[in-house]
Amino acid sequence: MEMKSGSCRLGLWHVHVEWSGSTVHHVRFATTGIPGNVPELIRKFCAGQRVDLTMLDCSVLHEDTVYSRIYHAVQKIPYGSTVTYGGIAQMAGTTPRVVGQAMARNPTPLVIPCHRVVAADGIGGFSPSVEIKEELLAMEKKGLRKLQLDRRTKSI
DNA sequence: AACGTACACTTAT
DNA sequence: ATAAGTGTACGTT
Numbered sequence: 142m143e144m145k146s147g148s149c150r151l152g153l154w155h156v157h158v159e160w161s162g163s164t165v166h167h168v169r170f171a172t173t174g175i176p177g178n179v180p181e182l183i184r185k186f187c188a189g190q191r192v193d194l195t196m197l198d199c200s201v202l203h204e205d206t207v208y209s210r211i212y213h214a215v216q217k218i219p220y221g222s223t224v225t226y227g228g229i230a231q232m233a234g235t236t237p238r239v240v241g242q243a244m245a246r247n248p249t250p251l252v253i254p255c256h257r258v259v260a261a262d263g264i265g266g267f268s269p270s271v272e273i274k275e276e277l278l279a280m281e282k283k284g285l286r287k288l289q290l291d292r293r294t295k296s297i
Numbered sequence: 298a299a300c301g302t303a304c305a306c307t308t309a310t
Numbered sequence: 311a312t313a314a315g316t317g318t319a320c321g322t323t
Contacts, residue, residue: 207306226318236304237318245317246307258317266317274317300323310313 147177151187152276156251158183164198168249170269186251191220191284199249207235211243218257221285223278225261241266257281 142161148171149156158179159167165180178184185192195216202212214232218224226237226244233240244255245268256277259265267274 227320230304230318235306238304238316239306239318241317242305242307242315243317255317260317261319264317268317271317298323301321302319303321304319306316308313308315310311 145177146175147179148174149179149184149187150174151273154270154273156183156187160197163196164200165249165252166200168251170250170273183251189280189284191281193220194252194254197252199252201248201253207233207239208243208246211235211240212247212253215244215253215255215258218254221281223257223259226258226265227261229258251277 142164144159144161144166146157146159148158151170154170155172155174156179157167157169157171157175158165160180163180165183168183179187180197182192182194182197186194201209202216203209210233211229214229215224217232226240229240230237240258244258245266247253247255250256256267256274264271264274264278
């Protein structure tokens with residue numbers, strides 16, 4: 142499968158994506174864009190739509206390592222909600238600091254939603270900038286509100 | 298509210 | 311081999 146790359150906007154940042162087929166190999170945030178486009182799901186997500194990025198695949202999920210277990214647990218966090226480092230640690234059978242390591246080295250943020258992992262007493266960290274994390278969480282909260290509104294009007 | 302320390306895993310030396 | 315670093319948590323002071 143041919144390796145593709147491209148970027149899209151996310152607020153003030155550009156999201157660089159490398160992928161082939163439905164497998165995402167790398168996601169990173171940058172201040173400038175690159176030529177090429179990104180998978181449709183990621184484009185929609187960055188535009189604030191409530192899409193499920195767990196449809197996408199990435200290689201770190203297929204390893205038999207502690208990090209891989211951590212990433213699986215993180216992927217289960219639903220859109221719009223958060224879990225603490227300690228919470229993920231419990232699920233993956235490890236300790237909070239290891240979760241921090243795994244998040245810091247997450248090769249595919251967004252696809253593995255490390256922005257939904259927060260500290261017990263605050264938002265926690267995010268590279269290259271916690272502002273991105275704040276923006277993502279705000280965006281998802283908004284997406285949830287919209288969903289609840291839709292449900293109310295349709296009385297589901 | 299500040300301080301120590303236990304936690305366990307990875308990467309670098 | 312071994313130490314250092316880590317996007318923490320929790321108990322104690």
